[in-house]
Amino acid sequence: MKAAFLDRDGIINRDKGYVHLPRDFEWNNGIFALLHDLHRQDFMLLLITNQSGIGRGFYDFHTFCKLCLFMQQTLQEKLGFCFDKIYFCPHTPEFGCECRKPKAGMIERACVDFPQLCLHDSILIGDSYTDILAGRAAGVGRKFLLGSAQGSLWENEYIIPSLDSILSML
Numbered sequence: 001m002k003a004a005f006l007d008r009d010g011i012i013n014r015d016k017g018y019v020h021l022p023r024d025f026e027w028n029n030g031i032f033a034l035l036h037d038l039h040r041q042d043f044m045l046l047l048i049t050n051q052s053g054i055g056r057g058f059y060d061f062h063t064f065c066k067l068c069l070f071m072q073q074t075l076q077e078k079l080g081f082c083f084d085k086i087y088f089c090p091h092t093p094e095f096g097c098e099c100r101k102p103k104a105g106m107i108e109r110a111c112v113d114f115p116q117l118c119l120h121d122s123i124l125i126g127d128s129y130t131d132i133l134a135g136r137a138a139g140v141g142r143k144f145l146l147g148s149a150q151g152s153l154w155e156n157e158y159i160i161p162s163l164d165s166i167l168s169m170l
Contacts, residue, residue, distance in 0.1 A: 001114065002121035003084075004038045005107060005135065008049035010127030011146060011163070012071070020059040022070040030163035032078055034125075037167050039081055043123070044114065047086040048106040048134070054090035061090065085113065101126075102133035107140065125166065132157060144169075 009015040014026045038045060053059050068086050075082040087106040089099040099105035107124075111117050124135035127146040135143040136154065143157045144166055153159065160166055 001044060001116045001118060002042070002123075003044040003046050003110065003114070003117055003119075005046050005048050005110070005122065005124040005140060007101075007126040007128070007131045008047055011125055012047070015127070018053040018056075018058045020053060020063050020067055022067060025067060025070065027074075028163060034163045034166060035075065036079055037170065039079070041170060044084045044117070045082075046110050047083045047088075048101065048110075048124075049086070049088045050101055050130075051088045051090050052092045052100075055092040055095065064088065064090075085110065101128075102130040102137065104134050104138035107134060107138035111138075123170075125163075 006012060009019060011028060012031055013019060013028055016024060016026070019025055035045060051064055054061060054064060072082040087109055089097060089101070089106060091097045091100050093100065097105065099109070107119070111119065119139045120141045122140050124131060124140045124143045125146070126132060129145070132143050132145050132153070141156060145153070145157065145159050146163065147159070158169065
């Protein structure tokens with residue numbers, strides 16, 4: 001089984017800094033078409049997101065869960081499906097946990113939860129170099145970086161100008 005690991009802020013929604021309320025959540029252009037195509041191609045849809053706003057006290061776990069529910073309900077209404085699972089790291093960088101990207105903890109957790117996952121056949125879509133590093137560390141087959149890159153990319157890593165551009169590369 002293959003999965004699409006998607007970052008949240010910057011990929012699913014516009015990154016406005018510590019988005020945690022549905023009224024501030026703005027879906028990114030092209031995300032519905034991308035999710036539809038990934039689902040049609042039998043990718044599991046797994047969200048992996050650093051949420052240090054929890055660790056910093058900007059919002060709490062309950063508020064984060066409400067936003068996740070809003071996302072899931074909206075996707076269900078618009079597309080007829082939603083994320084298969086949402087993984088998040090609530091820690092600040094100083095905490096030194098294994099789940100915060102650029103470490104691979106959230107992807108590794110998905111492999112425990114879904115032992116049939118084949119990372120070599122999976123993809124990762126992010127907007128930060130730390131997303132790409134997490135995919136590298138876990139051994140994800142192909143990685144897509146939205147926007148302009150800082151740092152060098154390796155084989156099977158692509159810089160994409162828009163979410164729509166991924167559709168032709170799958």
